[in-house]
Amino acid sequence: MPTRNASPSPSTVSLYDTRAFFEKALLFGVQNGIIDQQKLDAIYSDAPKGMVQIARYFGTEFLRPELEKAKDRMVNLVSLYLESSSGGDLRQAAEALRDHSFLSRSKGGSDMLKTLIAMPQNSHFGMNEHSGFTDDHIPQLAKWSLRSLPDYQAEFAKRSQVAQVIDAAIWLADALGMDAATLEEAGKDAEAVIRTALLIFVTQRTKMPDWVTFEKMVAALRKKYGTAQASLSITLPKNLPDHFTTVVEAVRQSVIADLSKIFNTTLPARKLFDQTPAFMGRYFWVEDGLSEVDHHDRSASLAWNKATGGHSDDSSLLTLFLCVAADAAPKTMLTEKGAATLIRKIRKTGLNADLTRQYIQNQAPEPHQLDYTRIWMDFIDEAQHTLLSDFDYTLKDALTLLRRECNVS
Numbered sequence: 001m002p003t004r005n006a007s008p009s010p011s012t013v014s015l016y017d018t019r020a021f022f023e024k025a026l027l028f029g030v031q032n033g034i035i036d037q038q039k040l041d042a043i044y045s046d047a048p049k050g051m052v053q054i055a056r057y058f059g060t061e062f063l064r065p066e067l068e069k070a071k072d073r074m075v076n077l078v079s080l081y082l083e084s085s086s087g088g089d090l091r092q093a094a095e096a097l098r099d100h101s102f103l104s105r106s107k108g109g110s111d112m113l114k115t116l117i118a119m120p121q122n123s124h125f126g127m128n129e130h131s132g133f134t135d136d137h138i139p140q141l142a143k144w145s146l147r148s149l150p151d152y153q154a155e156f157a158k159r160s161q162v163a164q165v166i167d168a169a170i171w172l173a174d175a176l177g178m179d180a181a182t183l184e185e186a187g188k189d190a191e192a193v194i195r196t197a198l199l200i201f202v203t204q205r206t207k208m209p210d211w212v213t214f215e216k217m218v219a220a221l222r223k224k225y226g227t228a229q230a231s232l233s234i235t236l237p238k239n240l241p242d243h244f245t246t247v248v249e250a251v252r253q254s255v256i257a258d259l260s261k262i263f264n265t266t267l268p269a270r271k272l273f274d275q276t277p278a279f280m281g282r283y284f285w286v287e288d289g290l291s292e293v294d295h296h297d298r299s300a301s302l303a304w305n306k307a308t309g310g311h312s313d314d315s316s317l318l319t320l321f322l323c324v325a326a327d328a329a330p331k332t333m334l335t336e337k338g339a340a341t342l343i344r345k346i347r348k349t350g351l352n353a354d355l356t357r358q359y360i361q362n363q364a365p366e367p368h369q370l371d372y373t374r375i376w377m378d379f380i381d382e383a384q385h386t387l388l389s390d391f392d393y394t395l396k397d398a399l400t401l402l403r404r405e406c407n408v409s
Helices: 010-016 021-031 037-058 064-086 090-099 102-118 135-144 149-175 180-186 190-202 211-225 242-262 269-275 289-308 314-325 336-349 353-363 366-387 396-405
Strands: none
Touching: 021 064, 021 090, 037 064, 037 090, 037 102, 037 135, 064 090, 064 102, 064 149, 090 102, 102 135, 102 149, 149 180, 149 190, 149 242, 190 211, 190 242, 211 242, 211 269, 289 314, 289 353, 314 353, 314 366, 314 396, 336 366, 336 396, 353 366, 366 396
């Protein structure tokens, strides 16, 4: 801190003085009659109290090195607050010292840093705290209490940008029926939320998707635009608040850059978005295992109904299963000629009972899989000898078997 008799010229203070901004402002105030002796006495009275409080907060007030460091922190905190609030104007800073207590300016600097430290450092929803400044942050405050205003300003600008991305993602998600708590629970990047939201608006959907819906959305885009992705216009939402425009525009450009890969129909959506390293986590969907299972079940049901033609009698099922085991086109009804052709194929290339078991496991409704497997195994255990017999030259026994157990017309 300066002595009470120090009096360098104003030009020396403002241009060449490398001391803390607080000291520059104090000297300027003394020289220009802004700060009188009574105020100086108050500052010199408050300073030791502040040093002890700061030393105690960060460690102990009983060690001289800690007190020396506390002095540096206190001067720097006051300087941070004065220079930031005055925009570097020495007169404004001096007037602030005159009108407010020294310790209040120190607290102002501390509050600036606490606010900074509590701001998000990255845009991942699962990695940010929302409890404000806590005792766990004290080591960070210790570090920042000795940093310069340019350091603070650079970090504040960086974290403010991150906060804008997060807030924009929350705003877009809210517009699509999802609250911030759900985003927190999902734990994905805010940019991923924004990318998906922009695609949703393009497809005129109104809700944030689960995987099944997201996959359908991608399929619809591929079908509509194919290789003509240049014709797809991805625009910002018309009611997007102005202060989100810059960050959302930056993300919009990244979506445009992704379109050639998104529209690549040779790459399944799951493989692209969930298994390709460059795309993993790049887009957002709600993880809903029940929805995916339900979708799988419904898809499997449709495929099963198509294969069986809606028939569930044993004869129809055994006809289908036998075709699968013979690696023939699956049918639930055979003509006499078709049955004879199937038997000849079986005797030429063989039967693979495991193919049918796998087919049942992959295609049949889960509640019936055990019953269908039992029906199939009971049949094939008894029938394979006849079907593969080298002595049944006229196919008489094999055809009789198929007429009895399967559907042959």
